[in-house]
Amino acid sequence: MLKPVELEIELFCLGMRVDESCRVDEDGRRISRTRAGLGSGLELVLPSPKKKIWINVPVVEPFAAKSPFLLVKSGSGYAVSDTRTGDHYPVEVPKEPGWYSWKTTSGTEMSRVGVLQGTYLGIYVSNACLYWNLPASPACAFCTTGRNVGEAEESRKLVEDVIEVAKAARDHSGSIFTHLNTGYHFEDVDKLESLHGLRQCEPFVKAIRAEVGGFIGVQAVPVPRRKFKEYDDLIAAGTDHFSFCYEFEDPEVFASLCPGKALTVGQPAFFEAMEYTAKKLGPGKVSGEIIAGPEPIDATKRAIDRIVNAGAFPTVCIFRPTLGSAMEHIDPPKPDEMKEVFAYLWRAVTRVGLPVGILPGIQVSLVVQPEEAAELVPQTLGTRLYETKLAALRALARPYVAWKRRPRGGRAATV
């Protein structure tokens, strides 16, 4: 039998077929082709002794049709069957939240504003990333944002709509984390400063902090050092977390697969902004996001070290050849290589004592979370001590979480 984290990694790499016995369109969440398109799979929950593991399993990409994994209906529940070994793994198919099909006051279906990715709410708040519209269309090769925004989701999100959706996610799905992302928007053209991705997020952050509460994350292409005050402003507005998608460690791979980022801001800008905000917010509150698979795993390991040494935590996304992206024909990575990457990741966060998995109730379905990787590494005295420290931090965080959940109020004065 595979350990839960091994099953998670194999499902990300090999995808899954869905047996005719399943009624996932009635029993589960709809497949969301929103944001970069990585949520293009079926959300499942894997039981695990320490905590449940949420995973967005690829099911629509062609590689999934050849997968040894088959989702089957098993009595009143579901199981993933491994046709190589005959092993059965009971899983949960989480129900689609009722609020997905509710309308906001302005008449927009809520799922066109934001959807859950695991247990947190993800919202692409701006109009389509400009890399999709610049000459030569230098969009990131794995991304489908330019195809999704305005199609599967609203092309412009209104602050009022976002507030209503965030409240629905909070009240009816227990979400305590709202994550905003934007893509690229002219950060180097001063006269269009109002269109910056970071600046675009600010009114949403203020309104969510004032009226919804919970934790707020922002992800945008970084601004140059001379504009780092924008990060300070966003922190003052209520941002708890920044994430920086530099995607690939090797500069040549970065330039070829993220040509827009390489042309407009350059790879070093991601590191500088990550280091700056990690110092401002403290350990474990900023993440460096990379994609494992398209570059050699030694480069991915160097990226993990770089992120951890900056005081950030590594968010490693297993490459998915999403339909409609320029890389849709590339094979996903091999499970054994990804197990090696995540074992390395766990050793790296242990080495520096980074606080990971502290906030209860924030489960991310698009990646293997650092604390889930613990099962890949034999326990030592060092890892036991580290896990004891994490458990203590989780207990200490409870009153802080309760305080953060309360809306701050006073939006009229802050927006």
Ligand code: SF4
């Ligand atoms: S920056 Fe890249 S990954 Fe992000 S939305 Fe734009 S093209 Fe997609």
